[in-house]
Amino acid sequence: METFIIQLLNGLVFSMLLFTMAAGLSLIFGQMDVINLAHGSFYLLGGYIGLTMVRRLNNFWLALVVAPLLVGALGLVLEYFFLRRLYGRHRHLDQVLFTFGLALIAADLIRWYWGAYVESVPPPDLLSGQVPVFAVQFPIYRLSLIGVGVALALFLWLLIERTRIGAIIRAGVADAEMVSALGIDVHKVFAGVFALGVALAALAGVLGSPVLNLYPGLDFEILILTLVVVVVGGLGTLKGAFFGSLLIGMADTFGKAFLPEFTLFLIFAVMAVVLLLRPSGLFGLEGA
């Protein structure tokens, strides 16, 4: 029973990290029809920038703010100079391939600068230690990640459903051309959404580093799981990203605990079943 509760909590922690990734990926896809295959690279880059800041300045909180800002700025630059050249009906594949090239370069440069070792990041002092939860001892840091994830989900939901910017973003998902015809500069919206999405990935990188560590190759491990999440949940919807993350996060955590050799197999099986029943994911639009 105790292991079950611990795994359940661990599953929630991992789900919230996945959600932070999947929300960004899903937002970018919904807005620009681009699957960002460099999303895992932005995660890893964020995590490593955080690592350097924690090592040099011993300040986790600063890292939590600066890493997403830096990576978001990088996203703006990449969108402005490269992705923007590839908008248009027949260049979807080129956009995906471009982000794939980025992922290759990022993996090489990150390994070059930060080395090929497994790096662990200590959680901030304020959140170190454990507390009792339902008769088990659970690390405070991990517990707070669950809270952060839920808060982030609420924040994004309010941003998208209850603000003017959110209305523009939602309209862009439905019909970007129409939005542009209404006099809104969609390029600015695209750039903003892309920057927000990759900043979220970097945030997940910093948040996740005390839990998952940092090492070359993690970028694609995280990317694959995030892709499965958005496929299962349905692309372009926040709700899909949230429930998809819960499903895959739990499947991964319980799989690793009870069937360590077949975890990804289990996850793939979940995805296969969902795709058989609903080809556009649990909350995806039909025919999308």
Place this chain on the structure above:
Amino acid sequence: MAAIASRLARVRLQFAQRRTWALLLLAVVAVLYPYLVRPYHLSLAIEVLIFAIFAMSLDILLGYTGLVSFGHAAFFGLGAYLVAYTTIGLTNNLAVTLPVVVVGTALAALVAGFFAIRTSGIYFLMVTLAFAQMLFSIAIRWSSVTGGSDGLSGVSRPAIGVGPLSYTFDSRTSFYYLVLAFFLLSWWVLRRIVDSPFGWTLRGIRENEQRMLALGYNTFRYKMAAFVIAGVFAGIAGMLLAQFFRHAAPENLYWTTSGQVMIMLIVGGTGTLTGPILGAAVIRLLPNYLSTYTDRWQTVLGLTFILFVLFAPQGIMGLIQRFRQRGERREHSENRTS
């Protein structure tokens, strides 16, 4: 006008003749190659030919059918592991190992395709990627069966024939000829496939699947057939690689392998069979020369790839065509002024 037409026809004929001579020369070089170069370059040629088969197989999906698979290494690696098992546990005779690889990868492609082909576009890309990563994870984690991260070693080179009439392709030179034979055979079969009505149906699906559906084509079956064909040829390429290195490695299944073959195809040019061959040669040989100048060759490779995506999405074949059209146009204007 008539003069221009006859001049053009002459130019065309010259091109055709030049092409025939070039191909003949290429064939002679290919046959004599092992005696012309050092063993290291022979190994490179073997790898290029193997990856050319792999890249051509992906082109059937991406270039001809318009299905963007990011997990093609699944079948490449599966071919490698299947031949490793069969060779270690049973025999290295091609009469056994080849059917095992072909049937095994075809079955895997049927299963993966059953799920993947129900989806399209971005979803297809992600499902294929996830499938390959799943196989990779099994190869790494289920070490009692797959050898874990070490892979399976001790794969001997293949043999043909029985008893006293058997022959083993043990030497590098003999194995080169085997790979060359497989390459030519694969090229010929794939050429026949893409030039057949079936191949044109695939192009139709790439251009407008709705229209093909409306015309009464069962596009699911066609896409499935393309997926299986591509999977089988990727499996054969993987088989040859494992036999060459005497080793099946989990990296054969990894996304970097899927990515590499994707890069070969895009840099070479999709929708032609020559493109992937050129791409395989360039991308396989480039790191060998780059690595003498820089350790960051993967970055250079990635940048090369991005430049092609941004400025020459038709790849090397597209550049050649552009160059040739410019030549023909100049021919035109010269005719007009003379």
